[in-house]
Amino acid sequence: MSSRTAARIAVLMGGRSAEREVSLVSGRECAAALREEGYEVIEVDAGPDLASVLISEKPDVAFNALHGRWGEDGCVQGLLEWLRIPYTHSGVLASALAMDKARAKEVFAAAGLPVAEGRLCCKAEVRSSHPIAPPYVVKPVNEGSSVGVYLVQECANGPALIADDMPERLLVEQYIPGRELTTAVMGGRAMAVTDIIADGWYDYHAKYSAGGSRHVVPAEIPEEITAACLDYALRAHDALGCRGVSRTDFRWDESRGLSGLYLLETNTQPGMTPTSLAPEQAAARGMSFGDLVRWMVEDASCDR
Incomplete structure (x- = not known):
């Protein structure tokens, strides 16, 4: 589908997750860019009435910026599949x-990808004692953007x-x-490796506050590590x-060479502003x- 067909695009944004504000920024940027490309755009703040709004507006495509x-x-x-509205990004x-x-780590490990050791715990267990030897990271199983992530240092008393x-x-x-590295995959091709440089822990503040981090793309790292990141990101995407x-995120302990590269997670809805990581990598490729x-x-669909 192209702008020549005057397609009607519903940009889904906002919602009710902990990442609402980030989504609103992504959605508005995407909506503005789509209008520049000649599309008719409806901005939809996704709420409990989302299904009825979509039925009423009858978009040709849903651009998922949630x-x-x-x-x-x-x-x-699943809702978009039920309504038979083609949508961007990954399927159900x-x-x-x-x-x-936790489930994603199992998939990555089964595909032979390097992941950090870890385990699922209940909240009471994490509060009562060290679940594993520090240093370690505690994170919700189903949040993104480093929401609710805690780093327990090696010297922690409790x-x-x-x-x-x-x-x-x-x-x-x-x-x-x-180092914090990341690689975006687009249409079955890994694009580049970005080195994310932050002053301290790369948390929610570092990701979204002005000056919280800077991005070096392409990353100035050994060719072996670049090749591995591109390979691992594509394999994770496919797995x-x-x-x-x-977009797949990595940590790299450069003192250990290739054996120090670990896959952290894959984000199926990466940030979508012109300065976000995936669009930066696309820009680096022209x-x-x-x-x-x-x-x-144009890539939007149902059933795949």
Whole structure:
């Protein structure tokens, strides 16, 4: 589908997850770019009436700019399948698998990809004692954007002092020191490797606050590590059954060479502003933000 068909695009954004504000930014940027490409665009803040809004508006394609629970965990994908509205990004199963960090780790390990050691724990266990030897990371099983992530240092006197609103199921993983790398996959091709440089822990603040981090793309790393990131990201994308654009994050302990590279997770709904990581990698390959969102609309589908 192209802009010449004057397609009507519903950009889904906002929602009710912990990543609502990030999604609104992504959605507005995508909506503006799609209008520039000649599409008729409806901006939809996804709420409980989403199905009735979509039935009323009759879009040709849903551009999914939602982040977090309900938007990238298979829920809205199932609704769009039911309504037979083609949509961007991954389908129901891939979205659900990628959002469940524990299940995704099992898929990655079965595909021979390097993942950090870890285990599922209940909240009470994490609060009462060290579930594994520190340093380690505690994170919700089904959130993104580093929401609710705790780093327990090696010198910690006690377990993580996690907030009361943390979910009951938590993933505890070995902390991998070193550099934060990421690779986006688009249409079955890994695009580039970005080195994410932050002053300290790459948490929610570092991701979304002005000056919280900077991106070096392509990353200035050994060719062996670049090749491995590109290979692992594509294999992770395929193992989960993703389509469209995904982004896979890594930690690399450079003192250990290739054996120090670990796959953290795959994001099926990566941030979508012109300065977000996946669009930056597309730009590095000569693709404008408008070109990228147009490609995503043309790639939209159901049933795959």
